[in-house]
């Protein structure tokens with residue numbers, strides 16, 4: 001671990017001054033949807049926004065900061081994440097009404113909770129979130145979406161804190177975004193956002209949620225250890241079609257295999273390492289490019305340190 005000395009010093013210096021939880025050498029595997037990955041040198045779960053600001057302002061110069069939400073779109077490498085990992089805890093898990101069709105949500109609110117809140121309050125436009133794991137913060141960073149909707153369709157503005165502790169709000173018109181990407185940098189931690197829906201009949205919203213859930217249950221390996229769609233779809237073809245066309249849909253590496261329910265999902269059969277998953281992904285990219293001429297792009301974010309993957 002590269003920053004162990006600073007991490008230890010950080011803990012010694014700040015432990016009595018920050019009010020949140022501070023751990024050293026914290027295993028991230030149990031929180032990762034893939035159930036793989038190493039340790040965070042330091043994990044900080046701030047008590048509230050003020051605590052986070054204090055921490056960021058007083059951290060040692062140069063120590064890397066990584067924010068994690070539900071870890072549902074992440075492949076955390078086996079040697080872990082150097083520096084500080086921040087997880088926004090309870091204080092950021094709130095939903096408040098602003099006006100009849102506008103709500104303000106903290107960044108650690110699970111997507112499903114937003115969809116449930118919207119259903120309860122007859123708000124349309126949030127149903128797609130019922131089937132996307134993870135939190136609002138991670139979903140904004142990824143511009144998560146499904147069923148022809150994406151999170152940026154319903155965001156009005158988002159509040160951020162930078163890694164020096166300065167807060168600012170960006171309206172949606174100041175954020176550049178596209179299919180599963182935004183210009184939100186790794187130095188921007190989303191704290192909350194204002195979302196807007198429209199009023200509709202509860203029964204219609206309920207029916208839409210049921211439809212989405214049924215479709216997902218029938219087409220995706222949602223009960224497996226996975227990171228969701230591994231690669232982005234391309235303009236002309238879905239990633240799973242390219243994997244099928246390249247005839248590499250039966251590949252596996254160690255404990256990592258391609259789901260036979262949906263070829264764009266890699267699953268951990270139980271004993272996979274992050275290295276197995278990354279090597280399988282890179283092998284798929286190589287096969288698909290050789291056979292179709294199209295280079296797949298990872299949708300899953302790969303973070304941290306680990307053995308180098310060489311094809």
Ligand SMILES: Cc1cc2nc3c(=O)[nH]c(=O)nc-3n(C[C@H](O)[C@H](O)[C@H](O)COP(=O)(O)OP(=O)(O)OC[C@H]3O[C@@H](n4cnc5c(N)ncnc54)[C@H](O)[C@@H]3O)c2cc1C
Nearest residue numbers: 069070071072073133134135137138139141144145190228
């Ligand atoms: C079974 C399954 C199904 C899925 N289906 C879909 C789908 O239909 N559509 C879809 O788009 N995705 C899907 N995903 C992927 C994933 O659920 C989404 O990308 C989700 O929005 C990620 O949120 P998260 O909180 O888990 O983010 P994480 O995985 O924790 O992080 C993702 C990225 O966001 C950053 N991040 C996290 N929190 C914050 C924050 N507060 N501020 C700034 N950056 C932050 C992280 O640093 C990282 O770069 C699926 C995943 C699984 C496992």
